[in-house]
Amino acid sequence: xxxxxxxxxxxxxxxxxxxxxxxxxxxxxxxxxxxxxxxxxxxxxxxxxxxxxxxxxxxxxxxxxxxxxxxxxxxxxxxxxxxxxxxxxxxxxxxxxxxxxxxxxxxxxxxxxxxxxxxxxxxxxxxxxxxxxxxxxxxxxxxxxxxxxxxxxxx
Amino acid sequence: xxxxxxxxxxxxxxxxxxxxxxxxxxxxxxxxxxxxxxxxxxxxxxxxxxxxxxxxxxxxxxxxxxxxxxxxxxxxxxxxxxxxxxxxxxxxxxxxxxxxxxxxxxxxxxxxxxxxxxxxxxxxxxxxxxxxxxxxxxxxxxxxxxxxxxxxxxx
Amino acid sequence: xxxxxxxxxxxxxxxxxxxxxxxxxxxxxxxxxxxxxxxxxxxxxxxxxxxxxxxxxxxxxxxxxxxxxxxxxxxxxxxxxxxxxxxxxxxxxxxxxxxxxxxxxxxxxxxxxxxxxxxxxxxxxxxxxxxxxxxxxxxxxxxxxxxxxxxxxxx
Amino acid sequence: xxxxxxxxxxxxxxxxxxxxxxxxxxxxxxxxxxxxxxxxxxxxxxxxxxxxxxxxxxxxxxxxxxxxxxxxxxxxxxxxxxxxxxxxxxxxxxxxxxxxxxxxxxxxxxxxxxxxxxxxxxxxxxxxxxxxxxxxxxxxxxxxxxxxxxxxxxx
Numbered sequence: 001x002x003x004x005x006x007x008x009x010x011x012x013x014x015x016x017x018x019x020x021x022x023x024x025x026x027x028x029x030x031x032x033x034x035x036x037x038x039x040x041x042x043x044x045x046x047x048x049x050x051x052x053x054x055x056x057x058x059x060x061x062x063x064x065x066x067x068x069x070x071x072x073x074x075x076x077x078x079x080x081x082x083x084x085x086x087x088x089x090x091x092x093x094x095x096x097x098x099x100x101x102x103x104x105x106x107x108x109x110x111x112x113x114x115x116x117x118x119x120x121x122x123x124x125x126x127x128x129x130x131x132x133x134x135x136x137x138x139x140x141x142x143x144x145x146x147x148x149x150x151x152x153x154x155x
Numbered sequence: 156x157x158x159x160x161x162x163x164x165x166x167x168x169x170x171x172x173x174x175x176x177x178x179x180x181x182x183x184x185x186x187x188x189x190x191x192x193x194x195x196x197x198x199x200x201x202x203x204x205x206x207x208x209x210x211x212x213x214x215x216x217x218x219x220x221x222x223x224x225x226x227x228x229x230x231x232x233x234x235x236x237x238x239x240x241x242x243x244x245x246x247x248x249x250x251x252x253x254x255x256x257x258x259x260x261x262x263x264x265x266x267x268x269x270x271x272x273x274x275x276x277x278x279x280x281x282x283x284x285x286x287x288x289x290x291x292x293x294x295x296x297x298x299x300x301x302x303x304x305x306x307x308x309x310x
Numbered sequence: 311x312x313x314x315x316x317x318x319x320x321x322x323x324x325x326x327x328x329x330x331x332x333x334x335x336x337x338x339x340x341x342x343x344x345x346x347x348x349x350x351x352x353x354x355x356x357x358x359x360x361x362x363x364x365x366x367x368x369x370x371x372x373x374x375x376x377x378x379x380x381x382x383x384x385x386x387x388x389x390x391x392x393x394x395x396x397x398x399x400x401x402x403x404x405x406x407x408x409x410x411x412x413x414x415x416x417x418x419x420x421x422x423x424x425x426x427x428x429x430x431x432x433x434x435x436x437x438x439x440x441x442x443x444x445x446x447x448x449x450x451x452x453x454x455x456x457x458x459x460x461x462x463x464x465x
Numbered sequence: 466x467x468x469x470x471x472x473x474x475x476x477x478x479x480x481x482x483x484x485x486x487x488x489x490x491x492x493x494x495x496x497x498x499x500x501x502x503x504x505x506x507x508x509x510x511x512x513x514x515x516x517x518x519x520x521x522x523x524x525x526x527x528x529x530x531x532x533x534x535x536x537x538x539x540x541x542x543x544x545x546x547x548x549x550x551x552x553x554x555x556x557x558x559x560x561x562x563x564x565x566x567x568x569x570x571x572x573x574x575x576x577x578x579x580x581x582x583x584x585x586x587x588x589x590x591x592x593x594x595x596x597x598x599x600x601x602x603x604x605x606x607x608x609x610x611x612x613x614x615x616x617x618x619x620x
Binding site: 015016018021022023025026029047052054055056057058059060061062065106116 | 480481483486487488490491494512517519520521522523524525526527530571581
């Protein structure tokens with residue numbers, strides 16, 4: 001899948017003149033929702049149908065500082081999906097660099113918004129389940145076929 | 156009323172090593188909700204009763220930069236209130252300084268959360284109306300009786 | 311000049327399910343730096359040359375709520391510029407709507423980064439002065455020639 | 466060491482009406498700098514002496530949602546320190562609850578601000594090294610002596 005791209009904004013930097021560590025999770029979120037969008041799912045529609053996907057875990061490895069004006073490509077890959085839980089990994093690249101400036105992962109569950117109980121999206125919104133499963137299988141297939149050099153960034 | 160106090164956090168600064176301009180509106184919000192709290196009203200309860208108080212206008216005058224570790228006192232005063240609209244003004248002071256590092260105001264309306272229509276809190280939650288009116292009258296009385304030097308900060 | 315465009319991110323919303331009031335100033339900043347960029351000036355280079363442009367005033371009028379997924383066009387116009395101070399006004403439009411969801415302005419001064427004293431960019435970086443002046447004159451000319459309906463959004 | 470305490474602010478929540486996942490890293494930062502402060506070190510002074518402590522790794526486990534108005538206690542413990550790298554773990558508790566609503570860790574290195582090269586604070590600022598080492602040993606001692614129930618929260 002095509003990476004998600006955008007520039008770093010001025011207000012994302014801190015006193016150290018680099019992007020504040022917390023903003024990486026915001027950039028991961030943008031990239032993840034873009035990945036869902038490209039898989040044929042708008043997150044807004046999921047919320048309208050009463051499904052929330054809160055984050056249950058997050059990890060970031062900060063490798064090289066990024067700063068105002070940097071142009072980012074964020075590669076996103078689903079690494080787990082079973083209709084109850086989903087996991088994504090991320091590689092964040094500046095300009096045309098081959099080595100990532102940051103990597104990480106996030107894990108999420110699916111909740112019913114009225115009761116805030118776990119929900120099986122396979123039953124509740126089967127079309128979304130099929131699209132996420134197709135995206136997951138495509139990501140896994142790309143991972144198997146990728147050269148080791150292309151896989152390493154996001155581990 | 157006692158000012159609202161808190162320190163500046165590291166992540167509130169930007170590349171210029173000063174608090175980012177947008178964060179003043181967040182500090183105003185903290186101080187405003189603290190003012191409501193000291194007037195006997197918890198904003199959470201208002202939302203639970205179905206009343207939202209979105210911002211309809213905001214103004215900030217940035218006078219002197221503030222930065223990480225600064226200890227702030229924020230003076231807040233209601234300057235308009237009629238049950239349909241409310242206006243607050245703010246003076247933001249660093250340490251024991253007598254001149255403000257920033258001033259500003261925000262204006263808000265009261266909305267019904269289901270319909271997003273204006274709501275009269277005098278009818279809907281009369282107890283909250285009375286408390287806000289009492290706070291407003293107290294603020295106005297303090298303003299009338301204050302030495303001019305103490306009024307000037309927040310104009 | 312072409313408006314600045316981008317979508318609203320999920321993390322920009324708050325409990326009211328709308329964009330938090332402080333984030334408008336961040337969107338104004340993105341749009342202003344985009345306006346500078348389209349005028350031939352990168353803000354990063356200005357900082358590298360030792361010029362900072364802190365905000366000295368800001369005003370926002372919140373007209374209609376905006377929320378996650380909304381596609382924004384932000385029209386920006388310089389309304390004052392003399393080499394010592396600069397003022398921008400903004401109109402924020404959702405989708406193809408003709409009426410703005412928010413308007414506002416920001417004012418800024420030019421500072422020397424070592425001494426934090428006012429600086430005349432006409433003397434210090436004359437090329438930047440010329441480009442900003444050209445952009446200012448173009449904006450003013452567009453304003454004069456625009457139909458009243460197109461001017462009203464940003465007042 | 467006494468936990469760091471503060472309330473959740475309104476603007477820290479998102480559309481799901483809970484604290485946005487990225488803000489946990491901001492709360493960790495506040496708690497970590499408070500831990501340093503209580504160990505006799507102001508981070509601002511470290512920066513003034515030319516030492517930066519950027520984050521190199523972060524992990525968050527989101528256990529129970531937290532929301533506007535919640536009163537937090539954040540327990541912080543140094544779990545690694547050798548003068549070149551430092552690691553902290555966090556347990557975030559709402560009100561008087563015994564089970565954490567979130568746990569996590571962050572790892573940091575020490576950099577020279579001019580060259581952005583690693584720096585040994587043992588050589589550069591020995592007094593800071595001694596204070597951090599004392600805090601680390603105290604934290605480790607508390608961990609050894611704590612009942613298992615009190616240790617588990619932050620794993």
